[in-house]
Amino acid sequence: MMDDMTAIFREEVRDLLESLERGLLDLKSRPDDMGLVNQVFRDLHTVKGSGAMFGFTELSAFIHEFETVFDKVRSGHLAVGPDLLRLALAAKDEIPGLVEGEADPEGRRVAILSGLHGLLGGAPVAEAVAEMAPAEAGPTGDGALRLTFRLTGAALALGARPDLVLDELRGLGAVEIAADLADVPPLDRLDVEACAFGWKMVLPASVTAAQVEEVFLFVDADWSLDAVAAETVETVVDVVAVPVPEAAPAAKAASPKAPVERPVAKVEAKVEPKAETKTEAKTEAKSEAGATIRVPAERLDALMDSVGELVIAEARLAQLARDLRDPALIATAEQITRLAGGLRDATMTMRMVPMRSLVGRFRRLVLDLSDKLGKPVEFRVTGEDTELDKTVIEKLADPLVHVLRNALDHGMEMPEARVAAGKSREGLVELVAEHAGAEVLIKVRDDGKGMDPAKLREKAIAKGLILPETQMTEAQIFALIFEPGFSTAEAVTDLSGRGVGMDVVRRTIDALRGTIQIESALGRGTTVTLRLPLTLAIIEGLQIEVAGEQYILPMPNVQEIVELPPEKAEPSRTEDFLDVRGGFVPFLRLRQLFDCAGTPGAGQNVVIVRAGEARVGIVVDRIIGTNQTVIKQMSKLHAGVRALSGATLLGNGSIALILDVGHLVGMSRQQGDAAQAVRQEVLA
Amino acid sequence: MTIHHLKEDRSLTVVTLSLGKQVLAIPAVRLREILDPMPVTRVPGAGPLVPAVLNVRGTVVPLANLKQVLRIPETEADDRRRILVLDVTIAGEAAVVAVEADAVHEVATIETAIIEPVPAAASAWPPEYLTGLYRGGEGFVLMPDLDHILSVLAQRPMA
Structure with a gap:
């Protein structure tokens, strides 16, 4: 039973990590998008919450630190920067290991956490100032809600967990959570079984009383939800507006990497969209949960097998009916043919998976490679919703990794060379997926230096792959890069260039009954087109x-x-x-x-x-x-x-x-x- | 599978069959079913060692010619001919393979103590393809190393 539950948890984590990675990568290009920040926070929060529920305490503790950072981003105390994203991605990569209970002998996790702490620590002054402001409502703005609650009676004795309640409230967007110590009695009058603490916090305006009520459904507590008075907000803005410019230089001195001088006006401007995205995302998530069912892949395969048998049996029946010439039998056979056709189509549709499930991985790959190679690259993806049979998608990952690596490692020039050639400093790598009849076309296009057919030819002759007198078209020459042992890179790097990758690409695509085509213009870039059948079944x-x-x-x-x-x-x-x-x-x-x-x-x-x-x-x-x-x-x-x-x-x-x-x-x-x-x- | 694996248990249940004049034994746990001769589909370019495929209850199963592999001379087929469907492991992956036998004899339990290693000098059969052999009622009974044979076959060059 427990094993089943942890299996579900693992699967959930996998999905959440995918969503988390996508969010983090998107944040790179849209660092001010509060919707993305919220999504990242929500994903982290969910992993942490379910992790704790299933007893993955180490995982929860790790993510807690991670989450704290995004809480700061969410409340506008920390800006999204390259360092933060790098650490966040590295932290994300540690999560699967934590789920599997792997040890961390190199201390990577500790290093990441201290890095994250460094980001937090970079803004201590600003934070302190912000917290001094009694009702700092920057991120919530007009109509923000103030929630206070207090556990009553024997709530604690009955097993209430204020920490879980607070977690849930954080999930609703609570910020500035503070304990209310006003009613804590002197030690001699302390009742150890009662909870003397209260809590107060600020919730976004979009939160409804019903949502809060849900949180307290199983908890004995007195709570009240009030709008933050408009004048308070005004004074708050005054209070905050003054200290921030003062705080900024101090923060800069402490850590130049943490840009904290966020103009208050900007923070305020973000308020509305944030609330909107949040509600939108919520409804979306709800409707999605209602419309989809998770099915193990083996069951789909089994269904497909049965449908395959059915199609074969149906063909046999149709033949028998024709041979026997019994009108009633022919009519029935025709009906079965129709039904089997419908069932077949429905089953095939079920097996279709959008390219999106692969693309996240590629975005990460391109980001890492472009960092490693020192070639700034924009990665543009079109047609993420293009669907392919799940078997095809699974087998497509490796070849596409090779093609993308090749595009970055060999195709793309160094930024200086690009500028010298009159191109933009930042290269462009495009991944395009589209339907074309019964096939799907996947193109990887780069605007790098392209390939020189004459040079390729020379090399192929030198390697003995072709004879000097062989007549070849340009397309045939480009196809040479798929020959085993053919590599065009001057230097062998640890990324690609051993001349094995492209060979693998062709083998895999062949096995998928697809074809590869290369077009290249010297100085302008290369396009690799993979043509694949929609289904293999x-x-x-x-x-x-x-x-x-x-x-x-x-x-x-x-x-x-x-x-x-x-x-x-x-x-x-x-x-x-x-x-x-x-x-x-x-x-x-x-x-x-x-x-x-x-x-x-x-x-x-x-x-x-x-x-x-x-x-x-x-x-x-x-x-x-x-x-x-x-x-x-x-x-x-x-x-x-x-x-x-x-x-x-x-x-x-x-x-x-x-x-x-x-x-x-x-x-x-x-x-x-x-x-x-x-x-x-x-x-x- | 090595001879030591076989000897981990004290006894072993085997199916005995004939290929030409030679008697072989295959562990009974490997046997899925025994089929009467049925039409097979030639696979062009696959070579004589795995020349065809056949339909075993809706799955396409390759048919291997053990006689060719073990260099056992062909004899004339009679009505005792059968097809054995076996569970095997090819290069680490579970698979189903069919082999032809000129006759299937019996299911017998033998003491593993009587299984002997193949003498290296036994030039009549390729020793690398045999796990061991034992003395049966009518001469030696060979125990082919199916997984090894088929893994080697999977590597053979094809058209």
Whole structure:
């Protein structure tokens, strides 16, 4: 039971950390956005609260310090600066370790905490002054509420925890929490079981009495909520306005890193939006909680498997119904087909995950890299809501990390070089995700120095990857960077440059049945485009037959089907090209490729398929038709067969193998090169 | 799995089967089911060691040819031929694999004390693919190291 609960807690922490990281990264570009500050505070507060609830005391204690800093930011005593964000991100990174109960032998956590303390300590004068002001209501402003409460009767004896109550109130936005010691009796009259303390604090105007009542639902307490009188606010502003300019120089002397001279007017101006964002976020959070259910990924996979079986059984039923010609059975089969289709679509939609879940990680990566390399970079993301199958998303993380690293490490120039080249000091790296038909395009674009095809070519020749006389298009030359062992960096860095990364990228994208394309303009930057199928689970397939064997071609890749002209029926080394409406398309004979026995009958067809920009014709014996193809991965024992991307079950229970169009196109290109060599030989 | 692992328990339940004239034993816990011969789908370019896949209750399962791997000569197939579906570990990951057997004999419990290591000089079989062997009623019974065999097969070059 407890294990279940901590599992839930861990999952919750993971989500909160994601949200926290996003908030912190956004704060970098919008340090004055109080909505973000509040979000960060709320996330921290929730982690701390649930951590304490599940007995993660060390975690709670750690976050408490962290939270205190953001409390100061929230109340306007501390400005968001690069140091604060750096420490906050580092602190965030420690949280998973704390949850797992890992030790901290290098004392990183202590260092982070003392760093955070340093930030707090940097503004002691201002703080002291602010606290001296009796009703400092800077962050709350007009209509702020003052809450006082006092535990009554035997509340303590009944287990009331004032600290938890205060935590909850902090969650509502309480600031300036102070104990009211007025009723503490002299020691000889002290009743140890009663709580002699009271507390007072200032709450934002947006807090309703009902919310406060909720806090005190299980606590025996007298409480009162009053608006802070308008004139008090005025005097407060007076009081605060005077000491701050005085305090500022002192604070500066103490720590130049803590900018405290926040003009009061500015603080006041922030009040309204803050209250608004808070309520908005609250309603949003509520409606979200009502509309979403958390489901373990395995259950989704199991559902998808069942739907896959259903689709196969449905195909079999439809075939039987056609064979038996019973109208009632045909009608039922058609209904089942419709229902299965609906169920399939619904299940696939469930598995779709937005790119957003990946992007947070990348933003952090770019920030860290740009710091480490000393190349200031703006990271812009568009299309975060673009959805992809969860398996695709999971596998996409690594290749995208490599591509982004490459863009920063090799693509981006140092700031001085950029200025010299007449560009802005700060580089731009863009991640764009968008739908295009049955595919998703993911582009990583940088405005760095671009790649020089001539230089790449030289290098490939030097490395023996290509022959000096090989004719290549620019796109083919750029594709060389995906060859194993090819690296263009002059120096090997610890980030990238060992020439392994891009090789991994191509392998992973191949495995996802996607393609990669590179465009680059010297001096202006490089764009890497990944094209990926929307889903890996079920595709529309074209079933074909070669020498009695069944294969599937993914429909999104199929462009058209033409007849093989009789004069081309005989295999030839040089003439395997088709004239398709003025364009020459090379073709491959599956019979030859797959070593099939026997000779083909008359009337072979050519299926023209496309992968990326390239097209190839595939000669088959017969076209069977289209069907819903449930993709089953090939086992490790067949993972090396590159011409196949998976297998599927047909209506009659037999297996058809799914052809990997990207690989076939690549093969035809090699064959084309060979054929060209032969032609040149003949001509010479 | 090493011979020492096998000997941790005093007895072991095995399934015995024939490949050609050779008798082999596979731990019974590995066996999922025994199927009658059924149509298989050739995987072009996969080579003779794992030449095909078959449909085992809705899953696509690779079919490995142990005879090729263990260099056991082919014999003519008769109606005793069966397909064994086995739970294995390929390069550290759980997987299901099918192997063909010319006949399946029995499930027997043997004393692990009788299992002997494969003599290095036993050139008839690749010793690295065998966990051990024991003397059965009709000559030696080989115990193939399935996980090792299949992990090696997963590394083989393919078209």
